[in-house]
Amino acid sequence: MSEVNPVDRGCGERGPVEGLHVRGVALPSEEAVEFWIKDGTLTREPVPGAVTAVDGGWLLPGLVDAHTHPGAERPGDSLDAALLRRHGREYLSAGVTLLRVPGSAERLPAWFGAEPDQPRVVSAGRWLALPGMFYEGWARHVGEAELADAAVEEALASGGWCKVYADWVVDEQGLDAPSLSVDRLAELTRRVHAVGGRVAVHAQTAEGARAAVEAAVDSLEHGLGLDVALLERMAGQNTALVPTFTVWATFEEVARSSRSNRFRQWFHAAHARLGPLVSAAYEAGVTVLAGTDSYGTAALPHGKVAGEVRHLAASPIPPEAAIGAASWIARSFLGFQGLEQDAPADLVAYDRDPRTDLSILDIPARVIHRGRIVR
Numbered sequence: 488m489s490e491v492n493p494v495d496r497g498c499g500e501r502g503p504v505e506g507l508h509v510r511g512v513a514l515p516s517e518e519a520v521e522f523w524i525k526d527g528t529l530t531r532e533p534v535p536g537a538v539t540a541v542d543g544g545w546l547l548p549g550l551v552d553a554h555t556h557p558g559a560e561r562p563g564d565s566l567d568a569a570l571l572r573r574h575g576r577e578y579l580s581a582g583v584t585l586l587r588v589p590g591s592a593e594r595l596p597a598w599f600g601a602e603p604d605q606p607r608v609v610s611a612g613r614w615l616a617l618p619g620m621f622y623e624g625w626a627r628h629v630g631e632a633e634l635a636d637a638a639v640e641e642a643l644a645s646g647g648w649c650k651v652y653a654d655w656v657v658d659e660q661g662l663d664a665p666s667l668s669v670d671r672l673a674e675l676t677r678r679v680h681a682v683g684g685r686v687a688v689h690a691q692t693a694e695g696a697r698a699a700v701e702a703a704v705d706s707l708e709h710g711l712g713l714d715v716a717l718l719e720r721m722a723g724q725n726t727a728l729v730p731t732f733t734v735w736a737t738f739e740e741v742a743r744s745s746r747s748n749r750f751r752q753w754f755h756a757a758h759a760r761l762g763p764l765v766s767a768a769y770e771a772g773v774t775v776l777a778g779t780d781s782y783g784t785a786a787l788p789h790g791k792v793a794g795e796v797r798h799l800a801a802s803p804i805p806p807e808a809a810i811g812a813a814s815w816i817a818r819s820f821l822g823f824q825g826l827e828q829d830a831p832a833d834l835v836a837y838d839r840d841p842r843t844d845l846s847i848l849d850i851p852a853r854v855i856h857r858g859r860i861v862r
């Protein structure tokens with residue numbers, strides 16, 4: 488990576504850093520823009536001696552996977568630092584410069600999200616679940632009475648988010664298990680907001696999704712059973728929806744091999760209504776974000792948020808909204824700038840307009856991260 492990086496070259500005997508220069512049509516503004524990059528930051532002020540890294544094509548703020556779990560290969564595995572680093576690089580090389588990791592086996596190490604060859608990371612501490620929910624040995628399991636304290640602790644430790652399970656359905660039993668109560672979840676959300684944190688909630692069932700919306704959490708993950716009547720409320724209180732089509736596509740196989748008719752029927756019906764649900768959410772003004780829910784299995788490799796964009800577009804929602812869900816909309820929701828003066832120089836360039844050809848998202852012509860050429 489470094490041998491093609493003019494910024495690095497500038498740190499050597501050639502004297503001061505020269506910087507980079509990019510130009511193209513920016514999204515979402517559609518303006519022809521020209522930026523220089525100095526000290527990892529975008530500027531409209533020309534930098535003498537800057538090397539042109541992008542000359543034409545389409546410029547997007549760095550891509551985002553808003554729901555992913557790098558650093559392990561199988562449910563139950565502890566966090567593996569070498570894998571975490573490899574997954575981070577896979578994201579960067581695909582143009583994904585920002586990850587939100589809603590839950591991990593252990594709290595993520597500080598270097599992840601900070602080192603030059605790693606994406607920026609918004610984490611959420613350890614998964615929080617009631618006993619019986621989520622994979623045994625992977626979450627921090629706590630009783631309902633202790634959940635709010637634990638959520639505050641994880642949000643403070645992560646510097647932002649916490650992640651809580653409102654329900655858990657991977658087999659027939661999950662369909663009968665009670666979801667987290669609205670009162671508990673609302674109390675937890677108030678407590679986490681009071682310390683400046685945000686709350687991501689896993690919900691697959693109608694009851695779990697209702698609890699999340701009525702508790703006014705910040706993001707609803709999955710939302711398979713979400714009642715469309717709640718969408719307006721979600722839009723009004725800015726609860727984002729992260730439908731994670733990518734993981735559900737892999738569940739088709741899981742459901743097919745299930746011996747439970749009831750689970751199979753539930754999953755197929757829930758999966759089939761996810762597209763129309765996301766369309767309706769978009770129409771209602773809900774913030775829809777792209778998240779793959781990759782957790783490292785062979786079926787869910789890291790770096791593939793472009794596939795989630797295509798799923799979103801197929802819901803259908805407009806291609807621009809689907810791309811924004813993995814770029815400027817997700818960045819703004821997570822508190823990161825787009826392509827503007829003094830913003831961090833995290834961007835991705837394409838030879839063609841991705842809105843008219845979503846397949847181009849797989850082959851970025853250029854990826855710049857923290858002001859350095861990654862690809």
Ligand SMILES: [Zn+2]
Nearest residue numbers: 554556589780
């Ligand atoms: Zn997840």
